[in-house]
Amino acid sequence: MSIIAGIELRDLLDRGAVTDMVDPEVQVQVCGVDLTLRSVELFATPGAVDYDNRERKVSKTEEIPFDESGWVHLDPGAYLVTFNEAVSIPKDIAALARPRSSLLRSGATVETALWDPGYRGRSQSLLVVFNPGGLRLKRNARLIQLAFYRLSATAEKGYEGAYQNENL
Template sequence: MAVLSGDEIRKLIQKEGLIRDYVDLETQIQPNGFDCTLRSVYRLRGCGRVDFDNSRRELPELEEVEFRDWVYLPKGVYRAKLNEVVRLGNDIMAIARPRSTLIRCGANVLTAVWDAGYEGRSEVSIVVHNDYGIWLSRNARIIQLVFIRLSSPTKGYEGVYKGENIDS
């Protein structure tokens, strides 16, 4: 396994469509990853349910938080949709970490693993810990995706989130 460099990520974007719908390629490519940006934010309006085999999985209802250029988020938990559509081959996975400025402002981003074979416009959770809240601009860079090449190709992701939000 090896972490992909910014140059390798750029080549995969240009040749294989690793990422599309980005805001500014030169700004978003980092030495060891790619910054993903904020498209929309939602309040959770209900309870979720998680089980072993997903047969009784329920996601909370959402209410979109309206904003044009900026949005103020008081302390709480939110779901956010990213601008970028990620398309991973069967030999690449990704993990994400919050941007350090977001952390310094008293907020964090919760993510899951991007499995090899995943394609979609991902959603993440934003947790605002700061008692005074946080202001986020549309297209703010909120996470950095780190891509890892697997030691060998694997069966690609086939879960319910494959292809999520591509048309939205």
């Protein structure tokens, strides 16, 4: 696998791999696309994860509103973030994301899962604030850079899980 960059990345984006960008001129990087903050939610109930998902229970969340200036203050802890951008991963591609360095230098990080071939949706990730003073985020803040990787072969079957078409 290798990271898709340059002209090949632009072509992938032109084919709709990432839509609803706030500003593609700012968000498209050499090796990926910055995803931006749509909403932040606080975990309100416990979750449950089992082997075959028969007893899976996703935690309920409560949205934290932005103030009149578009900011939200987050105390240390874990939060669910939803991105503005919708992603549509072709069957010969997978994607991984890393937090932007500004976020790390502010004492926070974002944990993500693999974007599987065939996945389509407006993704969510786990934001963890470690900074004892908390973190302020503005609506549309760039949080992660999504990098696309070409697979050694096209996936025979695309993603068919519970999160397909989420938040669209």
